[in-house]
Amino acid sequence: MWNRRKEEEPVRPTTSYTPPPAPPAAEPVRERASMSPNPSRFDDASRGAATIGKNVTITGQIQSREDLIIDGEVDGTIELNEHRLTIGPNGKVKAGIRAREIVVKGNLNGNVEATDRIEICQEARLIGDIRTARIIIADGAYFKGNIDIIKVDAPVRKEAAPQPKPQPAAAAAPVQQTIGAAAGGEFKR
Amino acid sequence: MVRPVTMQPVTRNSHGLDQFFASLGAESGLRLLDLSQACQANIGFITGQGNHLYTEDFYESLRHGFGHDFSQGMDDASRIDAFLAENWSGRDNEFDGALVWDALQYMTSPMIELFIDRLWHRLRPGAPLLALFSADEKASVIACSTYRIADAKTLTVVPRGATASAHFYNSRAIERLFQNFRSVKFFLARDTFREVLVKR
Numbered sequence: 001m002w003n004r005r006k007e008e009e010p011v012r013p014t015t016s017y018t019p020p021p022a023p024p025a026a027e028p029v030r031e032r033a034s035m036s037p038n039p040s041r042f043d044d045a046s047r048g049a050a051t052i053g054k055n056v057t058i059t060g061q062i063q064s065r066e067d068l069i070i071d072g073e074v075d076g077t078i079e080l081n082e083h084r085l086t087i088g089p090n091g092k093v094k095a096g097i098r099a100r101e102i103v104v105k106g107n108l109n110g111n112v113e114a115t116d117r118i119e120i121c122q123e124a125r126l127i128g129d130i131r132t133a134r135i136i137i138a139d140g141a142y143f144k145g146n147i148d149i150i151k152v153d154a155p156v157r158k159e160a161a162p163q164p165k166p167q168p169a170a171a172a173a174p175v176q177q178t179i180g181a182a183a184g185g186e187f188k189r
Numbered sequence: 190m191v192r193p194v195t196m197q198p199v200t201r202n203s204h205g206l207d208q209f210f211a212s213l214g215a216e217s218g219l220r221l222l223d224l225s226q227a228c229q230a231n232i233g234f235i236t237g238q239g240n241h242l243y244t245e246d247f248y249e250s251l252r253h254g255f256g257h258d259f260s261q262g263m264d265d266a267s268r269i270d271a272f273l274a275e276n277w278s279g280r281d282n283e284f285d286g287a288l289v290w291d292a293l294q295y296m297t298s299p300m301i302e303l304f305i306d307r308l309w310h311r312l313r314p315g316a317p318l319l320a321l322f323s324a325d326e327k328a329s330v331i332a333c334s335t336y337r338i339a340d341a342k343t344l345t346v347v348p349r350g351a352t353a354s355a356h357f358y359n360s361r362a363i364e365r366l367f368q369n370f371r372s373v374k375f376f377l378a379r380d381t382f383r384e385v386l387v388k389r
Contacts, residue, residue, distance in 0.1 A: 135232055144245045145243065147236060147241065147242045
Protein backbone atom coordinates (compact mmCIF):
# COMPACT_ATOMS: atom_id res chain seq x y z
CA MET A 1 0.00 0.00 0.00
CA TRP A 2 2.70 2.47 1.00
CA ASN A 3 4.71 1.66 -2.09
CA ARG A 4 1.86 1.98 -4.62
CA ARG A 5 3.36 5.02 -6.35
CA LYS A 6 6.62 3.25 -6.90
CA GLU A 7 4.85 0.18 -8.21
CA GLU A 8 2.86 2.22 -10.77
CA GLU A 9 5.93 3.75 -12.32
CA PRO A 10 6.68 2.30 -15.74
CA VAL A 11 9.50 -0.16 -15.91
CA ARG A 12 12.40 1.46 -17.66
CA PRO A 13 14.34 -0.64 -20.10
CA THR A 14 17.88 -1.14 -18.99
CA THR A 15 19.41 -2.28 -22.23
CA SER A 16 18.15 0.19 -24.82
CA TYR A 17 16.59 3.62 -25.04
CA THR A 18 14.38 4.81 -27.86
CA PRO A 19 14.48 8.61 -28.21
CA PRO A 20 11.26 10.54 -28.84
CA PRO A 21 10.40 10.78 -32.53
CA ALA A 22 10.00 14.54 -32.87
CA PRO A 23 12.20 17.39 -31.56
CA PRO A 24 9.40 19.18 -29.60
CA ALA A 25 9.27 16.17 -27.30
CA ALA A 26 12.65 17.27 -25.96
CA GLU A 27 10.85 20.02 -24.08
CA PRO A 28 9.45 19.21 -20.67
CA VAL A 29 5.85 18.06 -20.76
CA ARG A 30 3.59 20.81 -19.52
CA GLU A 31 0.01 20.87 -18.42
CA ARG A 32 -2.33 22.55 -20.87
CA ALA A 33 -3.09 26.04 -19.62
CA SER A 34 -6.19 26.46 -21.71
CA MET A 35 -8.63 29.29 -21.26
CA SER A 36 -10.81 28.09 -24.10
CA PRO A 37 -13.35 25.30 -24.04
CA ASN A 38 -12.34 24.22 -27.51
CA PRO A 39 -8.64 24.74 -28.04
CA SER A 40 -8.07 21.84 -30.39
CA ARG A 41 -9.37 23.44 -33.57
CA PHE A 42 -5.92 24.60 -34.70
CA ASP A 43 -3.35 22.61 -36.56
CA ASP A 44 -1.13 19.94 -35.07
CA ALA A 45 1.78 22.31 -34.53
CA SER A 46 -0.28 24.25 -31.99
CA ARG A 47 -1.00 21.28 -29.76
CA GLY A 48 0.15 21.72 -26.20
CA ALA A 49 -0.06 25.50 -26.35
CA ALA A 50 -1.94 27.81 -24.03
CA THR A 51 -5.00 29.31 -25.65
CA ILE A 52 -6.82 32.59 -25.30
CA GLY A 53 -10.28 31.82 -26.61
CA LYS A 54 -12.33 33.95 -28.94
CA ASN A 55 -14.55 35.34 -26.18
CA VAL A 56 -11.60 36.55 -24.12
CA THR A 57 -10.24 40.10 -24.16
CA ILE A 58 -6.94 40.96 -22.53
CA THR A 59 -5.40 44.38 -22.07
CA GLY A 60 -1.86 44.52 -20.80
CA GLN A 61 1.38 42.59 -20.98
CA ILE A 62 1.58 38.90 -21.78
CA GLN A 63 4.75 36.97 -21.06
CA SER A 64 4.72 33.27 -21.79
CA ARG A 65 7.25 30.48 -21.40
CA GLU A 66 5.22 28.17 -23.62
CA ASP A 67 3.54 28.36 -27.02
CA LEU A 68 0.45 30.52 -27.13
CA ILE A 69 -2.62 30.68 -29.34
CA ILE A 70 -4.67 33.87 -29.37
CA ASP A 71 -8.12 33.62 -30.87
CA GLY A 72 -9.56 36.46 -28.81
CA GLU A 73 -8.61 40.11 -28.46
CA VAL A 74 -5.36 41.37 -26.98
CA ASP A 75 -4.22 44.95 -26.60
CA GLY A 76 -0.77 45.49 -25.14
CA THR A 77 2.55 43.68 -25.50
CA ILE A 78 3.32 40.00 -25.97
CA GLU A 79 6.63 38.29 -25.25
CA LEU A 80 7.28 34.61 -25.92
CA ASN A 81 10.98 34.82 -26.47
CA GLU A 82 11.67 31.15 -27.20
CA HIS A 83 8.19 30.08 -28.23
CA ARG A 84 5.59 30.17 -30.93
CA LEU A 85 2.64 32.54 -31.08
CA THR A 86 -0.37 31.76 -33.26
CA ILE A 87 -3.00 34.39 -33.87
CA GLY A 88 -6.08 32.42 -34.81
CA PRO A 89 -8.62 33.38 -37.47
CA ASN A 90 -10.80 35.13 -34.88
CA GLY A 91 -7.85 36.81 -33.19
CA LYS A 92 -7.64 40.59 -33.05
CA VAL A 93 -4.33 41.67 -31.64
CA LYS A 94 -3.07 45.19 -31.19
CA ALA A 95 0.34 44.69 -29.69
CA GLY A 96 4.06 44.74 -30.07
CA ILE A 97 5.18 41.12 -30.24
CA ARG A 98 8.45 39.32 -29.68
CA ALA A 99 8.57 35.55 -30.19
CA ARG A 100 10.62 32.81 -31.81
CA GLU A 101 7.92 32.07 -34.34
CA ILE A 102 4.72 33.93 -35.19
CA VAL A 103 1.83 32.60 -37.26
CA VAL A 104 -0.88 35.10 -38.21
CA LYS A 105 -4.28 33.86 -39.33
CA GLY A 106 -6.34 36.76 -38.03
CA ASN A 107 -5.82 40.48 -37.47
CA LEU A 108 -2.62 41.93 -36.11
CA ASN A 109 -1.78 45.58 -35.68
CA GLY A 110 1.66 46.24 -34.25
CA ASN A 111 5.36 45.78 -34.74
CA VAL A 112 6.60 42.22 -34.53
CA GLU A 113 9.95 40.54 -34.08
CA ALA A 114 10.27 36.83 -34.74
CA THR A 115 13.76 35.48 -34.20
CA ASP A 116 13.06 32.40 -36.34
CA ARG A 117 10.18 33.09 -38.73
CA ILE A 118 6.84 34.72 -39.31
CA GLU A 119 4.06 33.23 -41.36
CA ILE A 120 1.18 35.35 -42.64
CA CYS A 121 -1.62 33.11 -43.82
CA GLN A 122 -4.28 33.71 -46.43
CA GLU A 123 -7.06 36.01 -45.15
CA ALA A 124 -4.71 37.34 -42.45
CA ARG A 125 -4.24 41.06 -42.02
CA LEU A 126 -1.05 42.54 -40.58
CA ILE A 127 -0.28 46.23 -40.26
CA GLY A 128 3.07 46.95 -38.68
CA ASP A 129 6.78 46.47 -39.09
CA ILE A 130 8.31 43.01 -39.25
CA ARG A 131 11.77 42.03 -38.13
CA THR A 132 12.56 38.37 -38.66
CA ALA A 133 14.98 35.84 -40.11
CA ARG A 134 12.41 34.30 -42.45
CA ILE A 135 9.01 35.33 -43.71
CA ILE A 136 6.31 33.30 -45.40
CA ILE A 137 3.34 35.15 -46.83
CA ALA A 138 0.40 33.46 -48.50
CA ASP A 139 -1.45 34.82 -51.52
CA GLY A 140 -4.40 36.83 -50.36
CA ALA A 141 -2.84 38.00 -47.12
CA TYR A 142 -2.83 41.74 -46.44
CA PHE A 143 0.36 43.27 -45.14
CA LYS A 144 1.38 46.87 -44.76
CA GLY A 145 4.69 47.82 -43.22
CA ASN A 146 8.45 47.46 -43.24
CA ILE A 147 10.25 44.17 -43.54
CA ASP A 148 13.72 43.90 -42.07
CA ILE A 149 15.51 40.61 -42.35
CA ILE A 150 17.81 39.47 -39.58
CA LYS A 151 20.68 37.61 -41.14
CA VAL A 152 21.28 34.28 -39.44
CA ASP A 153 24.60 32.74 -40.42
CA ALA A 154 24.20 29.27 -38.97
CA PRO A 155 21.07 28.60 -36.96
CA VAL A 156 21.80 26.15 -34.16
CA ARG A 157 18.87 24.36 -32.62
CA LYS A 158 19.11 23.30 -29.02
CA GLU A 159 17.69 19.86 -29.72
CA ALA A 160 20.27 19.24 -32.41
CA ALA A 161 23.18 19.74 -30.06
CA PRO A 162 23.35 16.22 -28.51
CA GLN A 163 25.15 13.61 -30.55
CA PRO A 164 22.63 11.49 -32.46
CA LYS A 165 22.33 7.91 -31.29
CA PRO A 166 22.76 5.09 -33.73
CA GLN A 167 19.05 4.11 -33.61
CA PRO A 168 17.09 4.98 -36.81
CA ALA A 169 14.55 7.13 -34.93
CA ALA A 170 17.28 9.58 -33.93
CA ALA A 171 17.77 10.60 -37.56
CA ALA A 172 15.01 13.22 -37.28
CA ALA A 173 17.22 15.78 -35.51
CA PRO A 174 20.01 16.13 -38.11
CA VAL A 175 17.46 16.31 -40.95
CA GLN A 176 15.72 19.23 -39.34
CA GLN A 177 19.03 20.97 -38.76
CA THR A 178 19.84 20.66 -42.47
CA ILE A 179 16.52 22.24 -43.47
CA GLY A 180 17.02 25.09 -41.02
CA ALA A 181 20.49 25.84 -42.31
CA ALA A 182 19.36 25.80 -45.92
CA ALA A 183 16.47 28.16 -45.32
CA GLY A 184 18.19 30.54 -42.93
CA GLY A 185 18.01 34.14 -44.15
CA GLU A 186 16.29 33.19 -47.36
CA PHE A 187 12.73 33.11 -48.49
CA LYS A 188 11.36 30.01 -50.05
CA ARG A 189 7.76 29.29 -50.77
CA MET B 190 -15.37 47.54 -79.07
CA VAL B 191 -14.79 46.65 -75.42
CA ARG B 192 -11.66 44.56 -75.05
CA PRO B 193 -12.12 41.78 -72.48
CA VAL B 194 -9.88 41.88 -69.43
CA THR B 195 -7.84 38.72 -69.16
CA MET B 196 -7.81 37.07 -65.73
CA GLN B 197 -4.94 34.66 -66.40
CA PRO B 198 -1.46 35.27 -64.92
CA VAL B 199 0.98 36.44 -67.55
CA THR B 200 4.76 36.27 -67.34
CA ARG B 201 6.47 38.97 -69.36
CA ASN B 202 9.83 40.63 -69.81
CA SER B 203 10.10 44.04 -68.24
CA HIS B 204 12.75 46.45 -69.48
CA GLY B 205 11.52 48.98 -66.95
CA LEU B 206 12.14 46.58 -64.08
CA ASP B 207 15.54 45.72 -65.50
CA GLN B 208 16.50 49.40 -65.65
CA PHE B 209 15.06 50.00 -62.20
CA PHE B 210 17.32 47.43 -60.57
CA ALA B 211 20.26 48.45 -62.75
CA SER B 212 19.95 52.02 -61.53
CA LEU B 213 20.04 50.84 -57.91
CA GLY B 214 23.49 49.42 -58.58
CA ALA B 215 25.19 46.79 -56.48
CA GLU B 216 24.57 48.66 -53.25
CA SER B 217 22.67 46.80 -50.54
CA GLY B 218 20.85 47.98 -47.46
CA LEU B 219 18.58 50.19 -49.57
CA ARG B 220 15.01 50.88 -48.54
CA LEU B 221 12.52 50.16 -51.34
CA LEU B 222 8.81 50.83 -51.61
CA ASP B 223 6.47 48.25 -53.17
CA LEU B 224 2.85 49.26 -53.74
CA SER B 225 1.66 45.90 -55.00
CA GLN B 226 -0.06 43.27 -52.90
CA ALA B 227 2.54 41.77 -50.59
CA CYS B 228 3.83 38.52 -52.03
CA GLN B 229 6.55 36.01 -51.34
CA ALA B 230 8.24 36.62 -54.70
CA ASN B 231 8.82 40.36 -54.19
CA ILE B 232 9.77 40.05 -50.54
CA GLY B 233 12.18 37.23 -51.33
CA PHE B 234 13.77 38.99 -54.29
CA ILE B 235 14.24 42.39 -52.66
CA THR B 236 15.35 41.22 -49.24
CA GLY B 237 17.46 38.54 -50.90
CA GLN B 238 19.52 41.36 -52.37
CA GLY B 239 20.12 42.67 -48.88
CA ASN B 240 17.63 45.51 -49.17
CA HIS B 241 14.80 46.57 -46.89
CA LEU B 242 11.23 46.68 -48.09
CA TYR B 243 8.18 48.72 -47.24
CA THR B 244 5.13 47.18 -48.78
CA GLU B 245 1.58 48.44 -49.01
CA ASP B 246 -1.29 47.03 -51.03
CA PHE B 247 -2.30 50.36 -52.48
CA TYR B 248 -5.25 49.01 -54.45
CA GLU B 249 -6.69 47.68 -51.19
CA SER B 250 -5.91 50.95 -49.43
CA LEU B 251 -7.82 52.87 -52.10
CA ARG B 252 -10.80 50.54 -51.75
CA HIS B 253 -10.65 50.95 -47.99
CA GLY B 254 -10.34 54.74 -48.19
CA PHE B 255 -12.73 55.53 -51.03
CA GLY B 256 -14.97 52.49 -51.35
CA HIS B 257 -15.15 49.83 -54.03
CA ASP B 258 -15.75 52.33 -56.81
CA PHE B 259 -12.82 54.39 -55.56
CA SER B 260 -12.40 56.64 -58.60
CA GLN B 261 -15.71 58.33 -57.74
CA GLY B 262 -14.53 59.67 -54.37
CA MET B 263 -11.37 61.33 -55.58
CA ASP B 264 -12.92 64.71 -56.20
CA ASP B 265 -13.63 65.26 -52.51
CA ALA B 266 -10.75 67.30 -51.09
CA SER B 267 -11.47 66.40 -47.46
CA ARG B 268 -11.50 62.68 -48.22
CA ILE B 269 -8.27 62.97 -50.17
CA ASP B 270 -6.60 64.81 -47.30
CA ALA B 271 -7.80 62.20 -44.81
CA PHE B 272 -6.65 59.35 -47.04
CA LEU B 273 -3.19 60.80 -47.61
CA ALA B 274 -2.77 61.64 -43.93
CA GLU B 275 -3.69 58.10 -42.92
CA ASN B 276 -1.91 56.15 -45.64
CA TRP B 277 0.70 58.32 -47.17
CA SER B 278 2.48 60.30 -44.50
CA GLY B 279 6.10 59.46 -43.97
CA ARG B 280 9.59 60.83 -43.65
CA ASP B 281 11.30 62.79 -46.39
CA ASN B 282 14.01 60.93 -48.35
CA GLU B 283 13.10 57.61 -46.72
CA PHE B 284 13.06 55.48 -49.87
CA ASP B 285 15.89 54.67 -52.27
CA GLY B 286 13.50 53.40 -54.93
CA ALA B 287 9.79 52.88 -55.52
CA LEU B 288 7.90 50.16 -57.36
CA VAL B 289 4.59 51.94 -57.84
CA TRP B 290 3.33 49.51 -60.50
CA ASP B 291 -0.13 50.51 -61.78
CA ALA B 292 -1.31 52.38 -58.66
CA LEU B 293 -1.27 55.78 -60.37
CA GLN B 294 -3.71 54.92 -63.11
CA TYR B 295 -6.46 54.36 -60.54
CA MET B 296 -6.25 58.00 -59.51
CA THR B 297 -7.70 61.14 -60.96
CA SER B 298 -6.82 64.78 -60.46
CA PRO B 299 -6.23 66.30 -57.91
CA MET B 300 -5.49 63.11 -55.98
CA ILE B 301 -2.76 61.95 -58.36
CA GLU B 302 -0.84 65.23 -58.24
CA LEU B 303 -0.93 65.29 -54.43
CA PHE B 304 0.12 61.66 -54.27
CA ILE B 305 3.07 62.18 -56.62
CA ASP B 306 4.11 65.27 -54.67
CA ARG B 307 4.28 63.19 -51.48
CA LEU B 308 6.14 60.50 -53.38
CA TRP B 309 8.68 63.08 -54.54
CA HIS B 310 9.34 64.05 -50.93
CA ARG B 311 9.61 60.48 -49.69
CA LEU B 312 12.17 59.48 -52.33
CA ARG B 313 15.77 60.51 -51.96
CA PRO B 314 17.31 62.53 -54.82
CA GLY B 315 18.29 60.26 -57.71
CA ALA B 316 16.01 57.41 -56.60
CA PRO B 317 14.28 55.47 -59.41
CA LEU B 318 10.53 54.93 -59.60
CA LEU B 319 8.81 52.39 -61.81
CA ALA B 320 5.18 52.91 -62.78
CA LEU B 321 2.92 51.11 -65.23
CA PHE B 322 0.13 52.73 -67.18
CA SER B 323 -2.41 51.25 -69.50
CA ALA B 324 -1.50 51.83 -73.13
CA ASP B 325 -5.04 51.11 -74.30
CA GLU B 326 -6.66 54.49 -74.78
CA LYS B 327 -10.09 53.04 -75.52
CA ALA B 328 -10.30 50.70 -72.57
CA SER B 329 -13.27 51.47 -70.35
CA VAL B 330 -12.31 48.71 -67.92
CA ILE B 331 -8.76 48.01 -66.78
CA ALA B 332 -7.39 45.01 -64.95
CA CYS B 333 -6.17 45.43 -61.39
CA SER B 334 -3.19 43.18 -60.91
CA THR B 335 -0.55 41.99 -58.54
CA TYR B 336 2.99 42.30 -59.88
CA ARG B 337 5.40 39.57 -58.87
CA ILE B 338 9.10 39.79 -59.56
CA ALA B 339 10.31 36.55 -61.11
CA ASP B 340 13.80 37.95 -61.65
CA ALA B 341 15.35 41.34 -62.34
CA LYS B 342 13.98 41.33 -65.89
CA THR B 343 10.79 39.31 -65.60
CA LEU B 344 7.41 40.03 -64.09
CA THR B 345 4.44 37.79 -63.47
CA VAL B 346 1.25 39.81 -63.70
CA VAL B 347 -1.57 38.21 -61.73
CA PRO B 348 -5.00 39.81 -62.29
CA ARG B 349 -7.08 40.26 -59.15
CA GLY B 350 -10.07 42.12 -60.54
CA ALA B 351 -11.10 44.90 -62.85
CA THR B 352 -12.17 48.47 -62.40
CA ALA B 353 -13.50 51.28 -64.54
CA SER B 354 -10.65 53.20 -66.10
CA ALA B 355 -10.34 56.39 -64.08
CA HIS B 356 -8.40 58.30 -66.68
CA PHE B 357 -6.15 57.58 -69.63
CA TYR B 358 -2.70 59.06 -69.24
CA ASN B 359 -0.86 59.54 -72.51
CA SER B 360 2.87 60.20 -72.70
CA ARG B 361 2.47 63.95 -72.49
CA ALA B 362 0.20 63.68 -69.45
CA ILE B 363 2.66 61.34 -67.73
CA GLU B 364 5.53 63.73 -68.37
CA ARG B 365 3.48 66.52 -66.82
CA LEU B 366 2.75 64.39 -63.74
CA PHE B 367 6.47 63.89 -63.18
CA GLN B 368 7.60 67.38 -64.17
CA ASN B 369 9.42 67.91 -60.86
CA PHE B 370 11.44 64.72 -61.32
CA ARG B 371 14.83 64.66 -62.99
CA SER B 372 14.01 62.34 -65.91
CA VAL B 373 11.17 60.29 -67.38
CA LYS B 374 11.86 57.28 -69.60
CA PHE B 375 9.20 55.26 -71.42
CA PHE B 376 9.37 51.59 -72.35
CA LEU B 377 6.81 50.44 -74.85
CA ALA B 378 5.72 46.82 -74.62
CA ARG B 379 3.80 44.52 -76.91
CA ASP B 380 0.99 44.14 -74.41
CA THR B 381 -1.25 46.83 -72.95
CA PHE B 382 1.33 48.26 -70.54
CA ARG B 383 3.40 51.38 -70.85
CA GLU B 384 6.32 51.17 -68.44
CA VAL B 385 7.69 54.41 -67.09
CA LEU B 386 10.97 54.76 -65.23
CA VAL B 387 11.34 58.06 -63.43
CA LYS B 388 14.36 59.45 -61.57
CA ARG B 389 13.76 61.73 -58.61
